[in-house]
Amino acid sequence: MKIELLDKPFDKSQIKERPGRGGQMLSYVETPAVIRRLNEAFDYEWDFEIEQFQLTENEAVVLAKLTVYHEKGSIVKMQFGSSALAKGKDGTVYNAGDALKAAASDALKKCATLLGIGLHLYEDEVEPKPEKPFDPRDAFEKCVAAFGRKAVEDELRRYGIESLKDLPDNRDFWAELWRKLAAQKKENGGGT
Numbered sequence: 001m002k003i004e005l006l007d008k009p010f011d012k013s014q015i016k017e018r019p020g021r022g023g024q025m026l027s028y029v030e031t032p033a034v035i036r037r038l039n040e041a042f043d044y045e046w047d048f049e050i051e052q053f054q055l056t057e058n059e060a061v062v063l064a065k066l067t068v069y070h071e072k073g074s075i076v077k078m079q080f081g082s083s084a085l086a087k088g089k090d091g092t093v094y095n096a097g098d099a100l101k102a103a104a105s106d107a108l109k110k111c112a113t114l115l116g117i118g119l120h121l122y123e124d125e126v127e128p129k130p131e132k133p134f135d136p137r138d139a140f141e142k143c144v145a146a147f148g149r150k151a152v153e154d155e156l157r158r159y160g161i162e163s164l165k166d167l168p169d170n171r172d173f174w175a176e177l178w179r180k181l182a183a184q185k186k187e188n189g190g191g192t
Contacts, residue, residue, distance in 0.1 A: 081107025
């Protein structure tokens with residue numbers, strides 16, 4: 001075990017931002033960066049398991065276990081992860097599998113923070129930042145700036161949103177849309 005790697009801050013180039021609740025921008029690192037850090041710190045000697053999962057009305061939730069192995073034994077950390085479900089106007093869930101995968105990634109990153117990996121990203125959250133009122137037009141413009149107008153409008157149409165006046169005033173919707181667009185961009189070779 002290379003303990004010095006556990007609380008080593010991630011390079012600024014690895015730190016991303018996304019909209020969060022309360023109009024805040026949240027800092028995060030992508031799951032592959034956490035996996036690389038676990039591999040480096042524990043010489044690939046770790047396991048990750050989903051203990052339980054559940055689809056609620058609005059989100060996918062998983063309980064996961066991270067086990068890391070070292071010369072004196074093992075360390076086990078468990079955490080929950082979640083991700084919003086995307087629904088059409090008729091209530092049909094469009095992303096159950098993607099939401100479970102995102103919830104598992106969230107749980108892995110949360111387990112890793114219990115070992116110190118990425119913990120520095122949460123240190124700013126000790127002092128609450130003043131909340132500004134949520135404006136869906138701001139969320140729309142941030143998505144457009146990051147992913148392009150066509151990609152955002154195409155995705156909104158999948159939810160039956162045809163006009164800017166119909167933009168949802170729901171922070172969780174925009175956070176999930178951001179994750180989905182980021183995954184699509186990465187899948188198409190654009191990174192995030």
